[in-house]
Amino acid sequence: MIPSPEPAPSPPWWQVVLIGRRPKRTLCRLVILLITCFVVFRFVLTPVRIDGISMEPTLRNGRIGAVYRLAFLTHEPRRGDIVAVSPLAGERSGYYLKRVVGLPGETVAFEAGRLLINGQPLDEPYVKRRYNWRMEPITTGVEEYYVVGDNRGMDIRDHFQGRVLRSQIIGRRLL
Amino acid sequence: MKPLWRWVTVAVALLVVFHFGRRALFPDNEALIKRRLEALAGAVSFDARQAPLTLLANANAAAGFLTPDVRVSISGYGLRPQTWNGRDEVRQAIEASRSVLPGLSIKFPDLRVNMDADGQSATVYANANGRAGGQDLQLIELRFTLRRIDGDWQVATVETTSTLH
Numbered sequence: 309m310i311p312s313p314e315p316a317p318s319p320p321w322w323q324v325v326l327i328g329r330r331p332k333r334t335l336c337r338l339v340i341l342l343i344t345c346f347v348v349f350r351f352v353l354t355p356v357r358i359d360g361i362s363m364e365p366t367l368r369n370g371r372i373g374a375v376y377r378l379a380f381l382t383h384e385p386r387r388g389d390i391v392a393v394s395p396l397a398g399e400r401s402g403y404y405l406k407r408v409v410g411l412p413g414e415t416v417a418f419e420a421g422r423l424l425i426n427g428q429p430l431d432e433p434y435v436k437r438r439y440n441w442r443m444e445p446i447t448t449g450v451e452e453y454y455v456v457g458d459n460r461g462m463d464i465r466d467h468f469q470g471r472v473l474r475s476q477i478i479g480r481r482l483l
Numbered sequence: 484m485k486p487l488w489r490w491v492t493v494a495v496a497l498l499v500v501f502h503f504g505r506r507a508l509f510p511d512n513e514a515l516i517k518r519r520l521e522a523l524a525g526a527v528s529f530d531a532r533q534a535p536l537t538l539l540a541n542a543n544a545a546a547g548f549l550t551p552d553v554r555v556s557i558s559g560y561g562l563r564p565q566t567w568n569g570r571d572e573v574r575q576a577i578e579a580s581r582s583v584l585p586g587l588s589i590k591f592p593d594l595r596v597n598m599d600a601d602g603q604s605a606t607v608y609a610n611a612n613g614r615a616g617g618q619d620l621q622l623i624e625l626r627f628t629l630r631r632i633d634g635d636w637q638v639a640t641v642e643t644t645s646t647l648h
Binding site: 393394395396397398399400401402404406455468469470471472476 | 592593594595608609610612622624625626644645646647648
């Protein structure tokens, strides 16, 4: 008569809680999870924290959001999109979040606080307060967009805005 | 572990060690320039608790990263435009910052190096941030030009630049 094999001793409860009953499987899951997080947060959806008031009231200072990096794979940035712009040196320091108002080849100007595109005022329902901004017409290049924040209630000299190359626009604000 | 996997693991480990070892022992110009600028940021930074002689030595060390005819031009939102010409003038400005500020910490989290064709000069874009007197500094974008002088990379110009123009 063959003696029946003794059942394997069950692992201690703390091991089950920490690494599960099958550590190898848990390790595989962990690796897959880490790779997935890396790919998603690096190449698809980048979390951002708003630092500054230039996009108020649309984006409040300190708010958490996300940038969808694949947004412009199928189409180019459109007027009204809130986009993330990578600084010249790199993006580890952060991004500029601005709204696209001028498309390539257009002329952008501010007159009495109103934004003019090719001499015509642009309807901007997202702008709640207007300071008396004035800026001479600027024409964007073939690969350039004009971006500006929604907070026009501040002095134009304190507001970071201007032309940006298409290659520096890395995605669209999603949240 | 099966023997093949063992050999593959060893080969990958050796490749990684070789790669990082080569970069550490024989850095290319881009790595040298990055190290140089990070060292410059460290020399410009200071803590008010440091001894006066240390502060002075660091200011001199910072000046050692610069060419004799260096030109530093800083402007931007919230900053009064200022220009310093020559290594001595920059060193005096660094020394003056020690007496004006309670502390300064400068970092370059992003550095993009563009080598010129001759290999003897380079343009570097940097994002600079840090803290002064316990308060966060506004991020500014800088453009450095560096020249290779007697084997050392030295800063010839520093100016603020802007992604949005």
